Amino acid sequence: MAMRLAAALRLLLVVVAAARGAAGGGGAKVPAIFVFGDSTADVGNNDYLPGSSARANFPHNGVDFPGGKPTGRFSNGLIGVDFIAAAMGFSRSPPAYLSLIAIAANNSSNSSKTTMAAAACMKGANFASGGSGVLDSTGTTINMTKQIEYFSDLKDQMSTKLGADKVSTLLSKSIFLISAGGNDAFDFFSQNISPDSTAIQQFCEAVISTYDSHVKTLYNLGARKFAVINVPLIGCCPYWRSQNPTGECIQPLNQLATRLNDEIWDLFNDLSSQMQGMKYSIASSYELVSSLIEKPQAAGLEEVRSACCGGGKLNAEKGCTPSSSYCSDRSKFLFWDLLHPTQATSKFAGLVFYDGAARFVSPITFKQLVEE
Numbered sequence: 001m002a003m004r005l006a007a008a009l010r011l012l013l014v015v016v017a018a019a020r021g022a023a024g025g026g027g028a029k030v031p032a033i034f035v036f037g038d039s040t041a042d043v044g045n046n047d048y049l050p051g052s053s054a055r056a057n058f059p060h061n062g063v064d065f066p067g068g069k070p071t072g073r074f075s076n077g078l079i080g081v082d083f084i085a086a087a088m089g090f091s092r093s094p095p096a097y098l099s100l101i102a103i104a105a106n107n108s109s110n111s112s113k114t115t116m117a118a119a120a121c122m123k124g125a126n127f128a129s130g131g132s133g134v135l136d137s138t139g140t141t142i143n144m145t146k147q148i149e150y151f152s153d154l155k156d157q158m159s160t161k162l163g164a165d166k167v168s169t170l171l172s173k174s175i176f177l178i179s180a181g182g183n184d185a186f187d188f189f190s191q192n193i194s195p196d197s198t199a200i201q202q203f204c205e206a207v208i209s210t211y212d213s214h215v216k217t218l219y220n221l222g223a224r225k226f227a228v229i230n231v232p233l234i235g236c237c238p239y240w241r242s243q244n245p246t247g248e249c250i251q252p253l254n255q256l257a258t259r260l261n262d263e264i265w266d267l268f269n270d271l272s273s274q275m276q277g278m279k280y281s282i283a284s285s286y287e288l289v290s291s292l293i294e295k296p297q298a299a300g301l302e303e304v305r306s307a308c309c310g311g312g313k314l315n316a317e318k319g320c321t322p323s324s325s326y327c328s329d330r331s332k333f334l335f336w337d338l339l340h341p342t343q344a345t346s347k348f349a350g351l352v353f354y355d356g357a358a359r360f361v362s363p364i365t366f367k368q369l370v371e372e
């Protein structure tokens, strides 16, 4: 497996080298974006995990994606990282890393599709995998350690082609976007509905110390600019509301997310004072959803409780599958399915994280992170 992957990577880089001239580039404000995290950022890596249930490469996902195609995004269309990448001058998120590998491994002819997909790799890659967490023990998909290993493999191949110095300059100017932590909280809470303070303390310590080590590993591989999306307001997602007889948010779960977010804030503050040249911006998915629940009209939304696509109470006891019912006015829903936002919400979030108020993104905005 490792050998086949290495061979596929070498092939990918050959294709990239051949295509570099045609890559276009144009208005991008950073050389590349590398994305890590969970289903809030996955653009199709899980499509390549045979037998995984954490996939979204079937209808009605993608119903509003260009061409109406399911891509592996847990959304009716584009997701937050697509809009963030667009604000940074790219067309959308860099491609799923495993799709690049599959295309290169499969490259029986130099079709333009292959060449173009591979060329995109020089503008970054998306390693995020639905179901994963900060903790490697969260989920059964591509854990964070493995996502970073994939990045390290890619960096090695880039260095072989471009030389270590050029790659190190490229990486130092690139954006490393991390959107993770929601599944860790979700799993912990599912297993301990009323955890005591010691259990909470131990859990938070484990998440933060693991987050610390992931960031240090990325820094040592050359990452300098970190764009972080914090733990969402998960207690208010339609799934958890559907589990509450009142249909209200599950507050202990939101309190857990708040605590993790406070500690993630402190972590990055500490890390940036220890590690020379490190810069970061933290976007608050938590605050964003919280503000939209209060004032949905800010994003043109009307329905903030139930899912557009799914089944059961609030359309959120079941996931979105080809046999689910789904809403026709998707631009009015905050949530697409039991856990994930609609394209409309993601678009609003992407713009706010890029250049919005300090309540939503601080200590600097993603835009300032790009420009520093």
Ligand SMILES: *[C@@H]1O[C@H](CO)[C@@H](O)[C@H](O)[C@H]1NC(C)=O
Pocket (backbone or CB within 6 Å): 099, 102, 103, 106
């Ligand atoms: C690999 O090749 C097969 C056969 O040509 C094709 O059906 C499939 O879509 C290809 N996969 C990728 C990822 O390009």
Ligand SMILES: *[C@@H]1O[C@H](CO)[C@@H](O)[C@H](O)[C@H]1NC(C)=O
Pocket (backbone or CB within 6 Å): 014, 015, 018, 107, 108, 109, 110, 111, 114, 115
């Ligand atoms: C893959 O594509 C590249 C560039 O288009 C080409 O040079 C190479 O021969 C192809 N590999 C295979 C196995 O067809």
Ligand SMILES: *[C@@H]1O[C@H](CO)[C@@H](O)[C@H](O)[C@H]1NC(C)=O
Pocket (backbone or CB within 6 Å): 018, 110, 111, 112
């Ligand atoms: C294959 O690559 C060559 C050289 O890069 C190019 O001239 C040719 O048009 C490509 N063929 C296809 C089918 O893309």
Ligand SMILES: *[C@@H]1O[C@H](CO)[C@@H](O)[C@H](O)[C@H]1NC(C)=O
Pocket (backbone or CB within 6 Å): 136, 137, 142, 143, 145, 146
């Ligand atoms: C993380 O992923 C790697 C590669 O799939 C695997 O070998 C390892 O066991 C995983 N770690 C945990 C704690 O599941």
